[in-house]
Amino acid sequence: MTVEVTDGPLLAVEGLSVAYGPVVAVQDLSLTVAPGEIVAVLGPNGAGKTTLLRTIAGALKPASGTITFEGQRLGGRAPEDVVRRGISLVPEGRHVFPGLSTRENLEVGAISRRDAGVIAEDLERTFSMFPILRERADQPAGTLSGGEQQQLAIGRALMASPRLILLDEPSLGLAPIVVDQIFALITELRAQGSTLLVVEQNVHRALEVADRAYVLAVGRLVTQGRASELATGEIERTYLGLSETR
Amino acid sequence: MTPNEIVQTIVNALSLGSIYALLALGLSMVYGVLGMLNFAYGELVTICGYTMLFASRAGAPFPLVVLAGVFAAVLAAVVMELVAFRPLRRASFVTLLFTSFAVSQLLQNTFRQAISTRPQGVPTPRLFDDAISAGGITIGVLPLITAGVGVISLLALTVFFRRSRAGLAMRAAAQDFTTARLVGVRANRVISLAFALSGLLAGIAGVLWIARTTAVSPTTGFVPILQAFIASVIGGLGNLSGAVAGGFFLGTLEVVLQATLPSALLPFAQALALVLVGTILYVRPQGLFGRTVEAKV
Numbered sequence: 001m002t003v004e005v006t007d008g009p010l011l012a013v014e015g016l017s018v019a020y021g022p023v024v025a026v027q028d029l030s031l032t033v034a035p036g037e038i039v040a041v042l043g044p045n046g047a048g049k050t051t052l053l054r055t056i057a058g059a060l061k062p063a064s065g066t067i068t069f070e071g072q073r074l075g076g077r078a079p080e081d082v083v084r085r086g087i088s089l090v091p092e093g094r095h096v097f098p099g100l101s102t103r104e105n106l107e108v109g110a111i112s113r114r115d116a117g118v119i120a121e122d123l124e125r126t127f128s129m130f131p132i133l134r135e136r137a138d139q140p141a142g143t144l145s146g147g148e149q150q151q152l153a154i155g156r157a158l159m160a161s162p163r164l165i166l167l168d169e170p171s172l173g174l175a176p177i178v179v180d181q182i183f184a185l186i187t188e189l190r191a192q193g194s195t196l197l198v199v200e201q202n203v204h205r206a207l208e209v210a211d212r213a214y215v216l217a218v219g220r221l222v223t224q225g226r227a228s229e230l231a232t233g234e235i236e237r238t239y240l241g242l243s244e245t246r
Numbered sequence: 247m248t249p250n251e252i253v254q255t256i257v258n259a260l261s262l263g264s265i266y267a268l269l270a271l272g273l274s275m276v277y278g279v280l281g282m283l284n285f286a287y288g289e290l291v292t293i294c295g296y297t298m299l300f301a302s303r304a305g306a307p308f309p310l311v312v313l314a315g316v317f318a319a320v321l322a323a324v325v326m327e328l329v330a331f332r333p334l335r336r337a338s339f340v341t342l343l344f345t346s347f348a349v350s351q352l353l354q355n356t357f358r359q360a361i362s363t364r365p366q367g368v369p370t371p372r373l374f375d376d377a378i379s380a381g382g383i384t385i386g387v388l389p390l391i392t393a394g395v396g397v398i399s400l401l402a403l404t405v406f407f408r409r410s411r412a413g414l415a416m417r418a419a420a421q422d423f424t425t426a427r428l429v430g431v432r433a434n435r436v437i438s439l440a441f442a443l444s445g446l447l448a449g450i451a452g453v454l455w456i457a458r459t460t461a462v463s464p465t466t467g468f469v470p471i472l473q474a475f476i477a478s479v480i481g482g483l484g485n486l487s488g489a490v491a492g493g494f495f496l497g498t499l500e501v502v503l504q505a506t507l508p509s510a511l512l513p514f515a516q517a518l519a520l521v522l523v524g525t526i527l528y529v530r531p532q533g534l535f536g537r538t539v540e541a542k543v
Contacts, residue, residue, distance in 0.1 A: 057428055083430040095425040097418050108418045111411060112430030160430060 264396020
């Protein structure tokens with residue numbers, strides 16, 4: 001297995017600011033993720049959650065601040081390098097490659113690796129984890145249902161054998177029963193030793209599976225804490241406009 | 247039409263179609279990966295032609311002449327990207343389009359100044375002018391070779407795209423460049439590979455084109471780039487199998503019009519083909535094989 005830095009956090013974001021031209025999307029944000037944790041990032045639309053994940057993944061460049069992964073600075077690295085460092089993003093909207101088959105989508109997920117034999121084993125393990133993907137192995141990914149595509153996007157990220165998985169809105173646009181499956185999967189991934197940083201709009205569900213959570217609004221950190229404590233707090237109601245039914 | 251004419255038409259359609267398919271594939275590939283239309287693509291055919299000219303003047307045997315021509319096109323394509331397009335990686339579509347026009351003009355004028363404004367004959371093996379006769383059917387050797395080389399090249403490329411990791415990375419990048427990078431596809435490498443492959447395709451098509459026209463001039467690249475552009479638009483720009491299908495469609499259309507139009511209308515064959523293509527695109531703006539472009543949120 002990999003050498004883990006047991007003392008420090010797996011991921012440390014410090015004073016991060018990200019801007020689209022003059023529009024500041026994330027401002028002076030700090031957070032940490034310890035090995036084996038599930039950390040949720042919550043907040044309304046436009047809070048900067050997706051921007052945060054895409055910046056960690058290297059798709060956006062930080063205006064200032066640092067991102068440290070396993071003790072090494074990441075800020076400003078290209079996405080293809082960040083994957084090789086051990087971070088995989090499951091993007092919002094899934095973004096499977098529609099014209100590639102399910103199997104090819106998983107294979108391209110392992111494009112950063114050179115260990116062909118282990119990749120074949122991992123493909124087999126991914127198929128066992130997501131039996132529906134095995135059934136759809138030779139189908140173009142574009143023909144899969146939303147829930148299947150979400151499983152494929154997660155499977156594709158796992159194929160890079162990451163030490164940190166960034167999940168961006170995994171339940172967005174999915175039927176309730178599929179949402180249940182996805183959250184069960186998140187718990188299962190952690191049980192297998194994965195570390196996850198999850199962005200979710202479905203606050204209750206996210207707090208059920210997460211150890212800790214950060215709450216953002218308009219690019220700034222509003223509050224943070226243990227998921228169990230946040231769940232009963234007043235803060236989330238104020239900032240998230242939670243509906244009582246969910 | 248007699249059986250002889252039918253077979254000839256089929257071979258000619260395959261022959262011209264495969265040249266167009268190779269050209270369209272090279273253009274569409276770069277468009278798919280970079281979202282840019284490289285209008286200097288035709289000049290790769292010209293560079294291939296001049297290299298063949300100088301190689302054969304230097305006394306090289308024809309197979310070597312062919313290899314030199316293809317190699318020059320590959321090299322030129324990769325250098326073109328490194329020098330002209332890589333510094334503009336984040337530039338807009340229009341900027342890149344104009345840059346490629348500039349590269350095209352620069353190369354054409356360089357050929358005019360340094361070589362000649364007039365077409366120059368490129369010697370080809372006498373074998374190319376021969377015809378094969380069997381059972382009352384006569385087929386030219388050159389169309390047969392062209393069709394064979396074209397189809398084999400396309401099959402080899404299909405195997406590359408389907409079976410190799412680099413091919414998989416390129417297909418992923420052509421579909422969704424940002425996501426491809428997020429899963430680990432190296433941007434610079436896949437772009438260089440796309441240009442090298444587009445150079446290879448332009449080189450192979452260039453050799454076949456020069457063998458057909460037996461001459462090279464500074465504007466040799468004009469018709470190939472135009473036909474490649476039309477064929478890839480028919481197939482849906484950026485859609486690789488669409489580009490191949492579009493190439494064969496355009497080639498077949500041209501050959502069939504040439505074979506069936508009354509002689510008085512023959513000068514208008516090209517124009518008629520374009521009218522037909524225009525009509526198709528009016529009905530299906532995404533191309534015959536293109537997917538409808540979905541709005542991205």
